[in-house]
Amino acid sequence: MILKDPDPILHTKCAPISILQGKRIAKRLREAYIEARDNSKDTFVVGLAAPQIGIPKNVFVALGDVFINPRILSVNKSEINSEEGCLSLSDVYRLKRFKSIKLTWTDEARRQRIMNLEGKYAVIIQHEYDHLMGKLCSEHAAINEFQTKIEKIKREAVEDNLKSLGVVS
Numbered sequence: 015m016i017l018k019d020p021d022p023i024l025h026t027k028c029a030p031i032s033i034l035q036g037k038r039i040a041k042r043l044r045e046a047y048i049e050a051r052d053n054s055k056d057t058f059v060v061g062l063a064a065p066q067i068g069i070p071k072n073v074f075v076a077l078g079d080v081f082i083n084p085r086i087l088s089v090n091k092s093e094i095n096s097e098e099g100c101l102s103l104s105d106v107y108r109l110k111r112f113k114s115i116k117l118t119w120t121d122e123a124r125r126q127r128i129m130n131l132e133g134k135y136a137v138i139i140q141h142e143y144d145h146l147m148g149k150l151c152s153e154h155a156a157i158n159e160f161q162t163k164i165e166k167i168k169r170e171a172v173e174d175n176l177k178s179l180g181v182v183s
């Protein structure tokens with residue numbers, strides 16, 4: 015069973031876990047992920063995070079890999095546009111994501127990994143990572159829309175100023 019927004023667990027910051035616990039949850043995530051993938055004909059399922067199956071712990075699966083206690087160490091501030099759907103939401107949202115991220119996590123073989131991720135892969139990981147922070151892509155979209163509004167107001171204010179100065183008509 016995959017939780018749907020506005021379930022409070024989807025908005026809970028997840029807790030760190032032991033590797034053993036992480037592997038157990040990952041097994042359940044994989045099963046839920048395969049079931050969801052087989053049941054959704056029009057959604058492209060690429061990942062699933064523990065809170066989506068009701069467990070507020072730091073683990074997700076994405077593109078077949080397991081990420082236990084992942085942590086973003088740094089980001090490349092340039093952004094790319096992204097269109098994202100989520101098994102916990104019914105709409106598709108437009109938002110901005112960092113172009114690349116440096117991530118550390120523990121994998122299924124108990125190895126501590128550190129990697130620079132770019133493009134589509136970085137976007138998928140940021141989406142799943144957000145789930146662990148109790149955040150959904152719909153919230154980003156709302157923020158982006160809000161920022162756009164502020165920018166529009168600022169732009170209009172500048173234009174009004176220029177008009178009053180006779181620079182533009």
Ligand SMILES: [Zn+2]
Nearest residue numbers: 099100101102
């Ligand atoms: Zn999601």
